[in-house]
Amino acid sequence: MTDAIVREEPPPPARQGIQLGQLVRSLEVDTRQLGMIGLLAVIWIGFNIASNGNFITARNLWNLSVQSASIGIMATGMVLIIVSRNIDLSVGSVLGFVGYTMAILQAEWIPNALGLGFDQPYTWIVTVLVGLVLGAFIGGVQGVIIAYGGVPSFIVTLGGLLVWRGLIFRYAQGQSMGPMDSTYQLLGGGPRGAMGDVLSWALALLACAGIAYTMWAGRRRRRRYGFPLRPMWAEVVVGGVSMAAVLGVVWVFNSYAWPPSLATQYAVEHGITEPPGGLIIATGVAFPVVIMLGVGLVMTYIATRRRFGRYVYAIGGNPEAAELGGINVRRTITLTFVLMGMLCAVSAAVQTARLNLAVTGLGVQNELDVISAAVIGGTSFAGGIGTIPGAILGAVVMQSLRSGMAMINVDSPTQDIVVGAVLVTAVGVDAWLRRRSGS
């Protein structure tokens, strides 16, 4: 440990170009993710101009965050699936099946069949737990057939896409199911389904503390194992920018006040006399977004810090080597599908709560959005490459395109054309850049 190589300073630059490159390299930021943030900025500014300044507003960005949540949650699981050289085409149907089951549970079974009545305090938690177990079970069944049965994941999940959708039609008989439990509805967002300003700031400060701790712990670990350290100025820049971003996002969400008529409703419900300018209630981070961020954090931890996650990447990098290296490939693959099933259940809760309704077509074609989000976020079909934050960013990019076009009155068939073209272009440019940089 004494001969640890501590390289605080970058080697002297030879030319201007290299100097800039090295500066970026010392920051150790993912340039692909930087590129994606750049793309996002271009999309946002473009739509803001096209919509006469309606796009980059607190209200719209808040909307965008809620609209991205469901796909973002599932995309984090899809990363691990694709990284291990598999695919899951069934996520939309699994979401629909689990979502419909959760809806029927709270709108029919608990209140009517069991006679316990509507809007019980435990309804939402029972519903979500049943959904999670069901999602894990469905994922487990598919995973076992793929990993132990040796049937390609494309086929198994293509079958799943048909089977689970068919089962919804069979037991829903074309009927919609709703409305949802009043507490459960909060999972879907809306001004009432958000944290408010105080909790949101607390969350932001917690996140900043988390960033500081992670960076400090990372630096200590590197020193212990004798890895090169990031120069101090780079640490400050990266940490400062991350914290500023967190605080900025929360500030934007907090500056979106409750819609006036909803605030009036609230005032009446709580017996508050409204001040002359109307009651101003800060909305804060919406619950589905909190869920997405929580899922993203946990999944990142699993993917990068847990043995299971590292195994997934090892399998994706070279399945034979992983097997020979003593990794239980079958078990690991099965677990990725179990995880995916549970994430489908989480998204199902968010979607049905948000819509306050379950329909037989719930989640149709979501598999395409989820796979697109993961792929735009830098996950490679060759296996072994992909990040969780990238996938969430990919979901935001996709949703920005859709919401922006909806705002300027481009209807959904045209939206599909644009999203499809952007998907292929983004991945094409990425592949080209990767070839050029020779990595």
Place this chain on the structure above:
Amino acid sequence: MQIRRLAALVGAAAVIVTACSTGGGTAAPSGGGGADCTVGVSWNNYQEERWAKWDEPAIKAALDAVGAKYVSNDAKSSAETQASNVENLITQGADVVIILAQDGEAIKPAVAAAIADGVPVIAYDRLIEDPAALYITFDNVLVGKLQAEALLKVKDSGNFIVMKGNSADANADFLREGMVQAGLPPAGESNDKLKNVGESYTDNWDPSIAQTQMEQFLTANNNAIDIAFVENDGMAGGVIAALEAQGLAGKVPVSGQDGDAPALNRVAKGTQTVDVWKDARLLGKSAGEAAVQLCANKDIKAVSGVGTFKSPGGNDMTSILLTPQAITKDNLNVVVDAGWISKETLCQGVAAGSVAVCG
């Protein structure tokens, strides 16, 4: 190896047989009967609840009233099976055939053959592009007209949006056409009272897409939307969820159709203005009655109540277009009395005294 493959085949066959044997068994040739009229019905997929629950009893009742015979079979969602099913019905002695088409194109040869045999054909609910067949359905243009009329009655001026169904579905445009008949400006246009601030097709009639679309319309117009013309109940659910998040549910009139339980509940709560309801039993009844008339006289133009319908394929179809019913807060008793929805489901969460039928 051979044996293993055989075993796999047998296994697969067993799965298929088990899967198939759970359903079906609907062919029910009724014996005896005095009248000399036999009506055959070819269902495309009898396992869907609606046909067994609403349509078939209504057809049977209309036939029983005059002592006509009823035979039927089920194509189990297969267009090929349905073609041979139609032949089977004629072999069984059907004088008239009612077809709920699985595929309006694929069934055409079988329909032409039946008509050539002197057996009149009724296209039930779904269009079969053969002008020699009698087409009985609900008037979708009228559905759109009823939706728009109900909304315009509540609010006849201001900013409006139109949430249309799937762009590939002709019904989306029929509905929009009906709205124009009720006085709404055509797609993309405004007049001096009604300003079009947003209009969109919706992939798969998907409520989630409709919700996002509505959120964006509201944001782009800073909530200045006064009327929301929505083509069906599912999308109305999405639109109302978006309005609810802005505290506007119940303040902006919204339309729908289908008689979905959650939508009727919203009508009772006052967040949805109108739900246009197509009573399947009315469809079954008129098809049964038309079939009986065709037994006596094979000329489809002589059936009472027929008109001409210009089909998307350019054919002048002899048709009976049934009138759908607009359900609003004032006549919710209609759906309860009809047994379409239970009072508990309809009235869940409805404030006491606000709706007559809920008490």
